[in-house]
Amino acid sequence: MWYKDAVSKNSDFYISTDYAFQDESSVYLFTNENIAGYIQGLNPGRVLTVASSGDHAFEAYLAGATHVDTFDINSYQRHVLELKTHMIRGLPYHDFMDFFFDKKNFFNPKIIATISDNFSKGLRHFMTKCQDSGTNMFKYHASISPNYDLRNLSYASEESKYNKLRELLPERINFHHCKLERVSAKFNQRYDLIMLSNIFYYMYSEETITECRFERFYHEVLYPLARNNLTDNGKICFQYIWGAKPGDWTNFMDYFQSQRIKNESVKFASRTVLSALRDTNWDSVLIMSRQPQK
Numbered sequence: 001m002w003y004k005d006a007v008s009k010n011s012d013f014y015i016s017t018d019y020a021f022q023d024e025s026s027v028y029l030f031t032n033e034n035i036a037g038y039i040q041g042l043n044p045g046r047v048l049t050v051a052s053s054g055d056h057a058f059e060a061y062l063a064g065a066t067h068v069d070t071f072d073i074n075s076y077q078r079h080v081l082e083l084k085t086h087m088i089r090g091l092p093y094h095d096f097m098d099f100f101f102d103k104k105n106f107f108n109p110k111i112i113a114t115i116s117d118n119f120s121k122g123l124r125h126f127m128t129k130c131q132d133s134g135t136n137m138f139k140y141h142a143s144i145s146p147n148y149d150l151r152n153l154s155y156a157s158e159e160s161k162y163n164k165l166r167e168l169l170p171e172r173i174n175f176h177h178c179k180l181e182r183v184s185a186k187f188n189q190r191y192d193l194i195m196l197s198n199i200f201y202y203m204y205s206e207e208t209i210t211e212c213r214f215e216r217f218y219h220e221v222l223y224p225l226a227r228n229n230l231t232d233n234g235k236i237c238f239q240y241i242w243g244a245k246p247g248d249w250t251n252f253m254d255y256f257q258s259q260r261i262k263n264e265s266v267k268f269a270s271r272t273v274l275s276a277l278r279d280t281n282w283d284s285v286l287i288m289s290r291q292p293q294k
């Protein structure tokens with residue numbers, strides 16, 4: 001596919017390798033997960049997801065979601081979500097791909113000239129900042145990095161999916177600027193699917209023991225979300241793991257199921273998908289669901 005060459009040539013171009021997740025830090029432009037792979041069969045319906053590049057929301061719509069709400073600790077991701085939504089709804093596939101993947105056209109204002117009248121004030125300000133600050137604004141390790149295989153990003157790798165997404169996307173996707181720890185309190189609705197990407201990996205770094213970290217995450221994030229924000233058959237995809245073989249996490253999940261939370265009505269599972277990394281076969285996503293009350 002033509003854009004693979006573009007991605008490799010651009011590898012030196014995206015220079016921010018900053019991993020700090022905070023407000024107004026560099027942004028993800030594309031996912032580095034195989035979202036299309038793990039969302040299959042999860043019956044998205046109503047979805048709550050981290051915004052990140054917008055790709056969790058977009059893949060959810062392509063998989064049949066009826067409504068998507070988003071949140072992120074980095075308010076700049078709101079602008080990426082808005083920009084890509086305007087572009088997918090208003091521009092042909094090749095313009096979208098050139099804008100992001102063709103080095104000489106990267107963030108070329110001419111490509112978006114016909115749609116920019118619809119941009120919010122915040123997005124206009126963000127675009128100016130991108131022109132002024134250059135590539136420092138973008139995280140290197142998005143799927144734009146040559147390590148990641150764009151075939152997993154369905155609407156970018158197939159024009160027909162891009163066109164289908166255009167039909168499905170609403171004019172605007174809700175975005176709340178808040179950190180994950182506050183999400184359950186902030187959103188007072190129920191969802192069929194909640195997607196937390198790999199945020200857990202970066203939380204509670206002061207705890208060195210994985211079990212302790214997981215226990216805190218369970219009590220401070222997962223359980224409140226399951227109790228307040230999940231439908232009876234709803235699921236939370238709470239950790240994406242690269243390079244995990246099928247079954248790698250089963251014992252860990254079994255341990256928590258049996259030892260720690262046996263009186264609570266939740267269930268854990270892991271799902272394995274084709275890896276989003278070029279040199280690895282499998283990735284996994286950890287999933288928690290509510291057990292319907294008997």
Ligand SMILES: C[S@@+](CC[C@H](N)C(=O)[O-])C[C@H]1O[C@@H](n2cnc3c(N)ncnc32)[C@H](O)[C@@H]1O
Pocket residue numbers: 021022028030031032033050051052053071072073074077178179180181197198199202240
């Ligand atoms: C953890 S990053 C990783 C990228 C991800 N694998 C993807 O495919 O998009 C995803 C998003 O989570 C956000 N994030 C990180 N920590 C967060 C937190 N504690 N609360 C809310 N959002 C957070 C980041 O700002 C970023 O936009």
